[in-house]
Amino acid sequence: MSDRLEELGDNTSVVMITFTEPDNLDSYLGTNSVPFPILVDPDRSSYRAYGLGRGSVWRVWGWKTAKRYFEIFRQGGLRDLHRPTEDTLQLGGDFIVAPDGTLAWGFWGDGPDDRPSVDELITEIRRLGPD
């Protein structure tokens, strides 16, 4: 998304919301250049307002991940696993708010990798009409 902002038109803003701790965000921003605001929502109230809850372990991580963990466990390699510092079950989403403040489009993710393509987002933004 970052490298395609100019395709969105002059009258489109992008904002990202994260529930990460400020320290994590600082280190993330230290290694990633993000050309739009990143907002912090530690209590995730905006996530809930947009209908984004937590997924089930099975749904989020799936069979492949469970199998991999089992293999690591069997090989006694548990010390190689690092504990996630965030709630990995929190679902994400992507939304387009029209100029009149109404929700024009929404994508409610089912898991960590479930998100629309940038092309899909751009198509939906263009559907709202010219700037």
Add this chain to the structure above:
Amino acid sequence: MNYSLPGPSVGSLAPAFQLADADGHQWRLGDHRGETVVVIFHRHIN
């Protein structure tokens, strides 16, 4: 599809929010009326 919480429906008023960035600057959705706004709810950073 989300199976855990009811969400807003397309065509309804987008839920308002006001949040701060890493520098403490407040950002309010309502300040951006007249613009198209893409709101990305991040999954997790690590």
